[in-house]
Amino acid sequence: NPEEIATRPSHAGRRVLVTGAGRGIGRAIAQRFAARGATVGVADMNEADINETVRSIRGNRKGAAVPLVLDVSDYPSVEKTLAQAASQIGGPFDTVVNNAGISPKHDGVAHKIWEMEPDEWNRVVAVNLSGCFNTIRALSPSMRDMKAGWIVNMSSVAGKTYSPIVACHYAATKSALIGFTKHLAAELGPFGVRVNAIAPGRIETPMVRAVAGEVNDEQVRMTPMGRLGAPEEVADLALYLTSPEASFVTGQTIDVAGGLYM
Numbered sequence: 001n002p003e004e005i006a007t008r009p010s011h012a013g014r015r016v017l018v019t020g021a022g023r024g025i026g027r028a029i030a031q032r033f034a035a036r037g038a039t040v041g042v043a044d045m046n047e048a049d050i051n052e053t054v055r056s057i058r059g060n061r062k063g064a065a066v067p068l069v070l071d072v073s074d075y076p077s078v079e080k081t082l083a084q085a086a087s088q089i090g091g092p093f094d095t096v097v098n099n100a101g102i103s104p105k106h107d108g109v110a111h112k113i114w115e116m117e118p119d120e121w122n123r124v125v126a127v128n129l130s131g132c133f134n135t136i137r138a139l140s141p142s143m144r145d146m147k148a149g150w151i152v153n154m155s156s157v158a159g160k161t162y163s164p165i166v167a168c169h170y171a172a173t174k175s176a177l178i179g180f181t182k183h184l185a186a187e188l189g190p191f192g193v194r195v196n197a198i199a200p201g202r203i204e205t206p207m208v209r210a211v212a213g214e215v216n217d218e219q220v221r222m223t224p225m226g227r228l229g230a231p232e233e234v235a236d237l238a239l240y241l242t243s244p245e246a247s248f249v250t251g252q253t254i255d256v257a258g259g260l261y262m
């Protein structure tokens with residue numbers, strides 16, 4: 001029964017950090033992990049959205065949620081916030097889903113490199129790529145010492161294949177996460193830590209709803225499954241990758257894209 005599968009306590013006792021968990025895919029991931037029994041650190045920059053995610057989890061009484069206001073691009077604040085969270089929840093996070101990401105001026109007409117301000121390039125790299133470095137840099141020593149850990153980085157099909165609807169900074173960071181994931185899988189594998197990435201196709205979230213309708217219609221036409229994905233469908237892959245069922249899966253980037261750009 002699907003309800004039993006969705007709430008099986010596969011992640012009971014786990015401490016899971018989800019970044020960008022205020023809305024969209026990150027919120028669905030936080031809810032799914034909590035439903036599976038984890039204590040979830042709901043990290044985002046937007047405090048009102050964090051509180052809404054935390055409320056949705058606590059209201060449903062299965063798992064626990066702690067709000068963490070942080071900017072993933074700011075290493076000192078990431079380190080400090082995660083250390084404080086560890087004392088609050090009884091130990092360091094053993095699982096991190098690096099989901100926070102931005103795609104500025106994502107209006108369907110991706111702007112060209114000659115239209116891109118250097119500051120905008122730097123911000124996208126700082127959030128989408130360095131943001132993943134920052135959380136893993138802070139958490140990897142305890143994962144290594146515990147000889148257990150689960151890391152998931154949110155890439156994109158636009159990091160594997162050219163997509164006309166994103167700009168070069170976004171594609172560059174999402175591609176970089178694929179190599180970063182492989183390298184970390186090699187470094188951390190001997191310590192029992194698995195590192196994987198997810199490459200979503202077109203998923204219906206606030207980021208995607210912000211673009212013109214005809215852009216999404218065209219993406220749906222290119223998707224063999226003939227629809228946008230749901231945030232929960234991405235969350236289920238994150239659950240799998242961090243579960244005992246995936247105990248020999250590491251260094252991989254797996255699409256959840258309905259066949260888009262396969």
Ligand code: NAI
Nearest residue numbers: 020022024025044045071072100101156200202203205207
């Ligand atoms: P979204 O824009 O709806 O949500 C992203 C969340 O991240 C927001 O709550 C935002 O406040 C937070 N965030 C942004 N910068 C942050 C920072 N510096 N520190 C902490 N939190 C920050 O985005 P969506 O659609 O849910 O995407 C989530 C991830 O999935 C992103 O990494 C995105 O690139 C990726 N993705 C999304 C796809 C889609 O079709 N929606 C497709 C492929 C990848």
